[in-house]
Amino acid sequence: AQSVTQLDSQVPVFEEAPVELRCNYSSSVSVYLFWYVQYPNQGLQLLLKYLSGSTLVKGINGFEAEFNKSQTSFHLRKPSVHISDTAEYFCAVSDQTGANNLFFGTGTRLTVIP
Amino acid sequence: KAGVTQTPRYLIKTRGQQVTLSCSPISGHRSVSWYQQTPGQGLQFLFEYFSETQRNKGNFPGRFSGRQFSNSRSEMNVSTLELGDSALYLCASSGLAGGPGEQYFGPGTRLTVT
Numbered sequence: 001a002q003s004v005t006q007l008d009s010q011v012p013v014f015e016e017a018p019v020e021l022r023c024n025y026s027s028s029v030s031v032y033l034f035w036y037v038q039y040p041n042q043g044l045q046l047l048l049k050y051l052s053g054s055t056l057v058k059g060i061n062g063f064e065a066e067f068n069k070s071q072t073s074f075h076l077r078k079p080s081v082h083i084s085d086t087a088e089y090f091c092a093v094s095d096q097t098g099a100n101n102l103f104f105g106t107g108t109r110l111t112v113i114p
Numbered sequence: 115k116a117g118v119t120q121t122p123r124y125l126i127k128t129r130g131q132q133v134t135l136s137c138s139p140i141s142g143h144r145s146v147s148w149y150q151q152t153p154g155q156g157l158q159f160l161f162e163y164f165s166e167t168q169r170n171k172g173n174f175p176g177r178f179s180g181r182q183f184s185n186s187r188s189e190m191n192v193s194t195l196e197l198g199d200s201a202l203y204l205c206a207s208s209g210l211a212g213g214p215g216e217q218y219f220g221p222g223t224r225l226t227v228t
Contacts, residue, residue, distance in 0.1 A: 101162055
């Protein structure tokens with residue numbers, strides 16, 4: 001089985017400042033990794049994914065994440081945040097069997113302060 | 115292309131009743147997964163259907179069931195509702211072109227059990 005730990009439940013950051021949201025995972029098998037964003041009263045939207053290849057993954061809205069196998073981490077970063085980035089962010093993993101069951105972390109609430 | 119739609123968006127039920135939620139996936143998607151989101155437990159995988167067959171199941175009691183129709187639309191049913199079943203129920207669909215594990219979420223159905 002897999003599990004995901006998001007180390008920060010809330011992250012406040014000033015507008016135009018950089019941000020890093022941390023994610024660590026645990027798994028006995030190889031996994032795929034994802035970051036999703038959830039805006040209020042909406043479903044989840046995929047930000048980016050790591051399947052294989054380059055460990056630096058770029059996603060939508062200027063976000064990027066780096067897969068670190070030795071540290072079992074997949075931290076999400078953005079060099080300059082906007083007010084519109086205020087949302088809940090979820091890190092998720094799935095195994096590589098082709099099944100679509102995602103294991104999610106508990107989420108990080110990002111609040112961008114004007 | 116229309117996104118994943120879920121009906122109804124909001125639902126209020128009484129303990130002991132049963133409820134049926136509906137999900138229409140993105141056109142062409144054959145996999146539909148269901149998740150439960152609560153403040154205490156976060157996002158948890160319920161089950162996945164692919165081509166009318168349950169392909170994967172999470173760790174939920176038998177009161178939670180689902181099915182998928184030939185047009186890929188899916189329903190989930192919860193019988194004998196408990197207060198703890200109050201949650202946001204999210205449906206997600208995926209297709210072969212999207213890559214492994216990449217799912218598109220609907221806006222969810224907010225179920226309140228009183």
